[in-house]
Amino acid sequence: MFSSISGCEFSDMWAMLLMPLFAAALSAFFLRKSKWGAAVVSVLSATFALVLAMGLLLGESGEASSKSVEIFRLGNFSINFGFLFDEISKNMVFVVCFVGWLIHIFSVGYMDKDDAKGRFFGGLSFFMFSITGIMLADNLFMMFIFWEFVGFSSYMLIAHYADTEYSKMASKKAFIANRVGDFGFLIGIIWCYHVFGTTEFGAIASALKANPSLALTPMALLLICGFLGKSAQFPLQVWLTDAMAGPTPVSALIHAATMVAAGVFMTVRLGVVGLLTPAASAFMVFICSLMAMCAGFWALGQRDIKKTLAYSTLAHLGLMGVAVGLGAYGIAMMHLTMHAFFKAALFLVAGSVIYACHHEQDMFKMGGLAKKMPLTTIAAFLATCSIISVPFFAGYYSKEMILNISLLSLVNEYVNASVSDISGLCRLGASGVFKIATFAFVLIAALLTPLYMARLFFAVFLGKPLSEKASNARENSLFMTLPLVVLGVFSLAGAWGAVLGNLKWLGGKMSALMPSSSQSFMSGSFGWEHFHGMIEGDVLFTWAGTIILVCTVLLILIAYFLYGRGKDKIESDHPIMYHVLEKHGWFDDVYNYYVLKVQQRFAILVNALDLILIQGFAVKGLALISCLFGLVFKSWHVKWVSSYVVWMVLGLLAAFIILAV
Structure with a gap:
């Protein structure tokens, strides 16, 4: 099913995996008290990993390749350690290595005055080692091992400010919530091994191709538990907003761009292999669409800039889950990639303004920063346009396509039920009602995005400074502003290569801003080309897109009326409503x-x-x-x-x- 990875590629993958581990060990044992040593080693390891990744992505071979070695055997049971380098892995390799490298550079400036920067950069490098293992794993057991390493990395980095009670409790909460999901994930892996006699993705795909009935819904639901924990979906979403207790670069790398997206990557892998049954996929669609809608509402009840972005992350992870549940695996990875660009940019923007405002995180104690921090403002504007789906920005293509696919699923249900008018809705049955509900959730989630993001932008960057800290703010060093500019550009043009297809250069190895091989899954049979071909020229989808665009403009105007004068009118005029939004469903209680x-x-x-x-x-x-x-x-x-x-x-x-x- 896969070609064998060459010796050179195999060595590069080992180096890409182990270099961050070496940097983490060096920082932990020898450079914890060094002023710059740990930062230099960590950034160099991230740079080295990015260079190796680009070398692999720009290589001649376009085929999926795999290679593994046995590391443990007990009777007939064995665990293999191997690499799978296919279209999905290539997509994740670019996202993790490129965005991770930019966040490492930003961290040099952000953590400059932190006495524990050695421990921080050691944890950051260990995380890069862990997430690299997940995206290259060729079997579920190996993936689970690195899955737990990622959980430990998250726990360690959230607890960076362990001298505060909030940070300690937040790290414990994240660790425990993820262990709940991971327990179900582990049971699912064991069940999978019992059914197939292996956990290697290629072998499972071959077995399911020969006998699709081997895919069991209970097994798939247990495997999805890992996604619910890592990607913070119902009912395990409570840890993500408290995880903002860690340093802001951690929020950008782990809790926006990579770690939480690892759950989506895992479900895409399971879906392509064939392990996700229709019932399990329907479960994902419902849970994730509900999460996307609720998180959008809850974002409107937060004054903390990082918590607002955290709820936005919950909402967009929900949209990715909806795409996976609907079988649009390429679109899910496309939104994962674009989300990594614009959400990493937004979190680093948050870190930049927090740093400039002397660690003030209340949005309504900022204001007027557009004049004081122009580069940060431009990056924030580009990323905000992307997340609210302004046409031609990166987020527009993937987010709108998820809406279109959800609508297409509902339209197909109407056609199958022979519904010709409103009175025929009763013939839709439970399946039709389910699809109406999930499309409504997705639509509301999409329409809430411009509302809470415009709220954030207006409160932080427009108007007059609302505190002395905001009055004294100024643009930060190049270490912090350059990554913002780069991510801002990718927030604008990150999807052009996958969507337009005629922006190739370097002999076709690059397409727009990304390597062509890292975009093939996003644009292929599971992605943009397939689904865009299904709706292209359809009047219904053209009108739907136009209506959503008009609603987006209206919601931005409403946001300006509610939040454009430096205060939250919902909080001041309707305190009960605001309290309901702020309590985010009373899950913590x-x-x-x-x-x-x-x-x-x-x-x-x-x-x-x-x-x-x-x-x-x-x-x-x-x-x-x-x-x-x-x-x-x-x-x-x-x-x-x-x-x-x-x-x-x-x-x-x-x-x-x-x-x-």
Whole structure:
């Protein structure tokens, strides 16, 4: 199914994987107190990984390739360590290495005055090692190992400011929530091995091609649990906004561009292999569309600039999940890629303004920064246009296509049910109602994006400075502004190569701003070319796009009316409504009640049973009984020969009676 990776490519992949690990070890053991050493080593490792990645992506071979070695065997069970370098991997390699490299450079400026920068850059390099392992893994067991490394990296980097209680609790929350999802993921992997006798993606794809019935819905749902945890979807979404307690570059790299997107990458991999059944895909569509809508509303209840962007991330991860559930795997990866560009830009913009405003994170204590930070403002404007789907910007193509695919699914349901008018809606049945609901969720999520993003842009960059910190803000160093400019450009033109197709250069190896090989999956049979061909020229989709564009303009105007004067009118005029948005569904309250009132009391009961039954009776009790018997038997040994003779006679008599009977 796959060609073999050449020796040179195999060596490059090993180097790309291990170089960040080497940098992390060097930083952790020798450079923790160094002023610049850890930063230099970490940036150099990221640069080296990007150079190797570009060499692989610009190579001659366009075929999918695979190579693995056995690292563990127990009887018939074995675990292989191998690399799979196909269209999906190539897409992720460029995203992770390129965006990660830019964020490393930004971090040099952002963490300049941090005394623990050595530990930070060590954690950043270890994360790059972990996420590289996920995107190159050729089997589920290997993916799971690096999946857990990524979870540990996230925990470590969120807890960077461990001297604050909030940061400590946020890191624990992220770790525990991900362990819940990962437990289901691990059970699904074991089940998968039981069914197929392997977890290698190529072997599973071949088995399912021969016998599609081997794909089981319960197994697929368990595997999806990993996605629910890592990509923070219902009901495990509670950790992502608290993860903003970590340094802003961490938020940009891990919780916007790469780690949370790893869940989407994993489900795309499962979908292409054939493990996602129709029922499991429908579950993803519902959960993710609901998450996308709810997160859009909750973003309107946040004053913290990073938390607003975190809820935006939840919403767009939901849209990617919808694309996966609808079988548009290439579009899901396309939105993952464009989201990495514009959301990384937005988070780094947030970091830039937070740094300039002396670590103020309340948007409504900023204002007027457009005049003081022009380069940051331009980058923010480009990324905001991209996320709200302004035509010709990168986010427009992928986000609008997800809307179109959702609408197409609903239209096909109408056609299949022979619905010709509104009165025929009753003939749609449960499937039709489900598709109406999910399309409504996706549409509302899309329309909420310009509202909360315009709210953020107006509050931060327009008007007058709303605090002394904002009044004294100024543009940051080139370490922080250059990555913003580059990501701003990619927020504008990142999708042009995949969509337009006629912007090739370097002998066709580059298309617009990205290597052609990294865009082939986004534009191929699962991506833009396929789905755009299905709706091209259709009047319904043309009108739908026009209506959404008009609604976007109107919502921006509404946002200016509500938030354009340096305050939140919803918060001041409708405090109850704002409180509902701010509480984000009371999930934290429900989980806190469960932990304190149910789980903790159950733990106390189990601990009491352990003390009484296990430690008390089974361990100490039996030991005490044995001790008492020992004392009794000891008392019989009185050292008198006559006593021993009596006991011997009694023993012989007892034996005789037993034998006689």
